[in-house]
Amino acid sequence: MRYVIKRDEDKTARLASEATLEDLNRIVGTRNLALISDAVYRDTYNTPDGRRSHVEDQLAIAYQYKCAYCERLTKADIEHYRPKKGIAEDVGHLGYYWLCYEWSNLIPSCITCNREGAKHNQFPILGPRVPAPSFSPDGRLDLALCKAHTSPLLDEMPYLLHPEIDDPEFFFAFVLDPNGEGIRIVGIDEHDRGQRTIEICLLNRLELRLDRVERVISDFKDGVHGLLLELQANQINQTQFRAQLLQCIHLLHMLTLREEKTHTYLRKYIVRTAENFRNIVIPYIDTQATDIVLEAFLLYQERGVLG
Ligand SMILES: [Zn+2]
Known part of the structure; x- marks a missing residue:
């Protein structure tokens, strides 16, 4: 994992559109997760070499075509940092459905880091879980409170590090594998966030x-x-x-x-x-x-x- 700067203005036109915002308010208002549309964040277009996704492409550029977690060059999937439908550690929670189209919640991940048994819908936290979205006085979703780097989401203190918020220097070191099988990454911070990130994404796989x-x-x-x-x-x-x-x-x-x-x-x-x-x-x-x-x-x- 490395620290990444992903600019808000690089969000795709479709994610930033009024129509998407209206759809989002409908999802949040009804809490009907079936309304979450893959088409919005996949947002495909045709190229001579096949179909591509605007969101995937924008994420790939920001992350230099590397997986956010294992830093290998890959054709990455769009991963919801906070799971949008259900959380492994909190079965009563619907998931962070109100962040389904939130730019700071979308990061590129390889299939292996994000598969079942690895990150998937794990999202353990140290602080209090945000139970539901916050609304503005006009009854619409308060977008300012949906950003990963601001309160109340930041106060959850997720174990999983966010490459656009957490500098790996404070969380990780490396050691040689004692059996001669390569280089292992180890956590070094007092809250164990580095170590838990390694375990969640299986960052010491062979x-x-x-x-x-x-x-x-x-x-x-x-x-x-x-x-x-x-x-x-x-x-x-x-x-x-x-x-x-x-x-x-x-x-x-x-x-x-x-x-x-x-x-x-x-x-x-x-x-x-x-x-x-x-x-x-x-x-x-x-x-x-x-x-x-x-x-x-x-x-x-x-x-x-x-x-
Ligand atoms: Zn990966």
Whole structure:
């Protein structure tokens, strides 16, 4: 998960339309969940390569075509952050039906993070559950109180982190899997929101642990090992080896700025401190080169930039 800025003005025309607002007020007024129409938030249109959805496309752009939870590149579905029809932890609750078309409640998720057994309609909270929508004096839905980042919804203190509200830096760290099966994400905050988010979306499933290594560490590892072979074959000298090592570390830093890459938060995490680099990256490096790679990392940090 990474922090994302999704602008309100990027909401699709259909979601923002008066007709949708009227439909929404009808749903809220009657509490008839059958009136919730997929067509509104799927809002499809034809392209030469097939049917596409305006909402999916707008979400994909804001999230760089990545799943909001596992940060893999994917054809994401439109996921209701707060479930619109029923909540797993609160069987007497109808669900947050009044947020069905709310922009701050729509985020892109891959099928695996959102399937039954994973996120699905789970929505555990620390604070008081908002039981029903709030209305303006004119009897219509109060839209200002439907935003995920304002009261009363924010006061629910959802365990599930919201990528547009919660900065992952305060909630997550990474460790190596003790059985050598990739990189695990772990929760670090006192309220356990990070840990519960990991459990809700199954963020330590095997394919994700291995994908983190393959996408984030492998190129660096191969680069360093290639240089080591060149050094041993006397194709480069020690000075050249160190200089090129710095280039490899520079690239690792530069990739943290490429938000369209997978696992952005992990990329930022591994270069944030020497300790993180030592714990997550160094174990993948040939033991002949670990000291010199760590030394190069410290030198890079000290200089701030190459040169
Ligand atoms: Zn996912």
